[in-house]
Amino acid sequence: MEHRTVYFDNNATTPLHPGVKEALIEGLEIFGNPSSMHGFGREAREKIEEAREKVASFIGAEADEILFVGSGSEANNTVLSLLHCDSTRCFCALSGRSGLVTTVIEHPCVLNTARDLGRKNHAVTYLSVDKYGRIDLEELRRAVTDKVGMVSIMMANNEIGTIQDIKAAARIAHEGGALFHTDAVQAVGKIPVDVRDLDVDFLTISAHKLYGPKGIGALYVKKGSPYCPLILGGHQENGRRAGTENSLGIIGLGKAVELRALEMEEEEKRLLELKNILKDGIAKAIPDTLFMGHPEHCLPGTLSVSFVGAEGEAILLYLDLAGIAVSTGSACASGSLDPSHVIMATGVPVENAHGSVRISLGRENTLDDVQYMLHHLPPIIDRIRTMSTAYRRR
Amino acid sequence: MAKWTYSDKVKDHFMNPRNILREDNEADFHGIGLTGNIKCGDEMMVYIKVNPDKLTITDCKWRTYGCASAIASTSILSEMVIGMTLDQAYAITAKDILKELDGLPDNKVHCSVLGDKALRAAIDDYYGKNGMEDRIRTKGAKIVCECMQVTDEDIEHAVLDGVRSFSELQDMTKIGTGCGECHENAQSVMSEYIQKHFGL
Ligand SMILES: Cc1ncc(COP(=O)(O)O)c(C=O)c1O
Numbered sequence: 126m127e128h129r130t131v132y133f134d135n136n137a138t139t140p141l142h143p144g145v146k147e148a149l150i151e152g153l154e155i156f157g158n159p160s161s162m163h164g165f166g167r168e169a170r171e172k173i174e175e176a177r178e179k180v181a182s183f184i185g186a187e188a189d190e191i192l193f194v195g196s197g198s199e200a201n202n203t204v205l206s207l208l209h210c211d212s213t214r215c216f217c218a219l220s221g222r223s224g225l226v227t228t229v230i231e232h233p234c235v236l237n238t239a240r241d242l243g244r245k246n247h248a249v250t251y252l253s254v255d256k257y258g259r260i261d262l263e264e265l266r267r268a269v270t271d272k273v274g275m276v277s278i279m280m281a282n283n284e285i286g287t288i289q290d291i292k293a294a295a296r297i298a299h300e301g302g303a304l305f306h307t308d309a310v311q312a313v314g315k316i317p318v319d320v321r322d323l324d325v326d327f328l329t330i331s332a333h334k335l336y337g338p339k340g341i342g343a344l345y346v347k348k349g350s351p352y353c354p355l356i357l358g359g360h361q362e363n364g365r366r367a368g369t370e371n372s373l374g375i376i377g378l379g380k381a382v383e384l385r386a387l388e389m390e391e392e393e394k395r396l397l398e399l400k401n402i403l404k405d406g407i408a409k410a411i412p413d414t415l416f417m418g419h420p421e422h423c424l425p426g427t428l429s430v431s432f433v434g435a436e437g438e439a440i441l442l443y444l445d446l447a448g449i450a451v452s453t454g455s456a457c458a459s460g461s462l463d464p465s466h467v468i469m470a471t472g473v474p475v476e477n478a479h480g481s482v483r484i485s486l487g488r489e490n491t492l493d494d495v496q497y498m499l500h501h502l503p504p505i506i507d508r509i510r511t512m513s514t515a516y517r518r519r
Numbered sequence: 520m521a522k523w524t525y526s527d528k529v530k531d532h533f534m535n536p537r538n539i540l541r542e543d544n545e546a547d548f549h550g551i552g553l554t555g556n557i558k559c560g561d562e563m564m565v566y567i568k569v570n571p572d573k574l575t576i577t578d579c580k581w582r583t584y585g586c587a588s589a590i591a592s593t594s595i596l597s598e599m600v601i602g603m604t605l606d607q608a609y610a611i612t613a614k615d616i617l618k619e620l621d622g623l624p625d626n627k628v629h630c631s632v633l634g635d636k637a638l639r640a641a642i643d644d645y646y647g648k649n650g651m652e653d654r655i656r657t658k659g660a661k662i663v664c665e666c667m668q669v670t671d672e673d674i675e676h677a678v679l680d681g682v683r684s685f686s687e688l689q690d691m692t693k694i695g696t697g698c699g700e701c702h703e704n705a706q707s708v709m710s711e712y713i714q715k716h717f718g719l
């Protein structure tokens with residue numbers, strides 16, 4: 126089979142959509158400060174507000190409920206920081222409810238912020254997940270005490286693709302008197318998201334996961350929700366996020382969601398079909414594999430799989446030599462010595478976590494890519510197992 | 520394509536590993552050493568054949584569960600030791616392996632640490648099977664940290680070298696940097712040696 130490059134790491138980041146690239150190139154001409162009243166400024170302002178409309182309509186929000194931030198990480202940090210607002214500069218105090226409820230499988234930008242809150246004496250509860258990576262709603266109900274100000278639960282997991290029942294979780298949080306935030310970075314652009322239907326108070330979006338540029342995100346803040354800026358300074362974004370707007374990034378994000386609105390439904394259907402071909406092909410060609418993530422409530426293009434006796438970094442690097450890009454939950458590849466906290470949380474044995482690979486498909490992937498993968502992966506696993514201490518053929 | 524994380528040497532041994540034990544012919548080998556543990560992400564098994572008259576290594580094969588640097592370091596080690604006397608092979612350190620590999624990224628150094636330990640375990644196994652127990656240097660040493668293969672003797676030496684805190688001990692031996700299960704025991708072993716030698 127002829128050598129090709131196959132990008133199967135779309136949950137890490139996505140290539141720019143050609144339409145976004147075009148919009149960015151045009152946008153490079155726009156340099157005015159959106160806060161300026163003259164023509165240059167007004168032109169930039171207009172583009173930003175257009176983008177805001179697009180993002181809002183994509184998730185069923187009003188334009189003034191969307192604020193632009195520097196990344197998904199910043200959006201998540203901003204929301205959690207409300208818990209230690211002392212109300213000296215705003216009126217967002219959560220009336221003494223300083224506790225946080227989140228999950229053990231959040232992205233590090235939520236988990237590390239939660240740990241930091243814990244160190245500052247906030248009560249933080251980490252909900253566990255079942256073997257598919259789903260939380261238990263009854264556990265959530267018990268966790269939302271009258272000390273809890275915020276519940277933060279990711280909509281879709283970046284490693285295993287599992288999707289939570291956010292609507293039910295938000296209802297439980299509200300019944301307990303807490304605010305509800307969802308990190309929807311992996312969900313928006315892949316599955317339909319409607320903030321009114323879900324009834325969330327805060328929702329995080331990141332452009333580079335939906336074929337937009339890096340370093341730009343959006344935060345949905347439901348009208349009337351308590352809010353307090355993380356970054357203080359000028360009055361940009363209605364005083365909710367200081368710093369001259371990244372107009373180019375915002376233009377890119379606006380274009381990206383506009384294109385997603387047109388293409389998402391068809392494309393994700395196609396990705397799900399491709400993923401199933403890939404999954405069946407792997408299951409048929411390679412013995413002793415374990416598929417992770419929820420069989421049904423899962424992102425269409427995300428496939429998480431572990432191969433007994435084969436270590437993830439070795440798999441990743443052999444695939445890389447064949448031109449295929451994936452990621453792994455192995456400790457060795459992460460730079461730490463711990464395997465993926467997400468996969469460990471689902472209760473799979475630690476050796477499976479070390480041998481896990483995430484294949485995440487995106488809009489540029491084709492059936493040829495899947496076949497190329499199915500051609501290369503089985504011999505690679507076989508080769509690694511041949512030299513492994515941890516695998517014996519049956 | 521951008522440069523690889525690893526040296527060309529590592530890449531070469533990763534792409535074309537030498538001396539893998541292919542068949543289940545473990546019985547043909549005179550000494551077998553196992554180190555590491557899959558839970559921690561690396562496990563290595565080294566097999567040696569020994570010329571009983573000259574006490575030289577005539578063949579060395581291996582199996583490894585682990586990342587690219589673990590695979591490459593066992594592969595290169597197997598080439599280094601063939602033809603060596605048991606004494607020479609016993610003296611190989613992680614540093615020697617690192618040098619042969621033209622280095623490894625800092626967070627991968629522990630992979631090479633495992634290789635030389637597996638080799639010494641294989642040599643010890645040979646000694647044990649051939650009535651040369653007196654030559655086993657790790658005899659009596661108890662493993663405290665499975666993941667990093669750190670023994671109570673390693674801890675004693677570290678204490679004698681001036682280590683007084685657990686973080687210093689970790690810097691020196693990498694103890695407890697795998698699954699972490701050994702922390703409590705490791706700390707108490709360290710305290711015992713500090714007490715024993717320095718009465719603190
Ligand atoms: C679930 C999830 N949340 C948050 C982030 C962080 O987004 P960003 O890279 O824009 O900071 C990511 C991306 O890595 C993610 O996958």
Ligand code: FES
Pocket residue numbers: 559663664665666667694695696697698699700701702
């Ligand atoms: S036993 Fe796993 S870190 Fe020591």
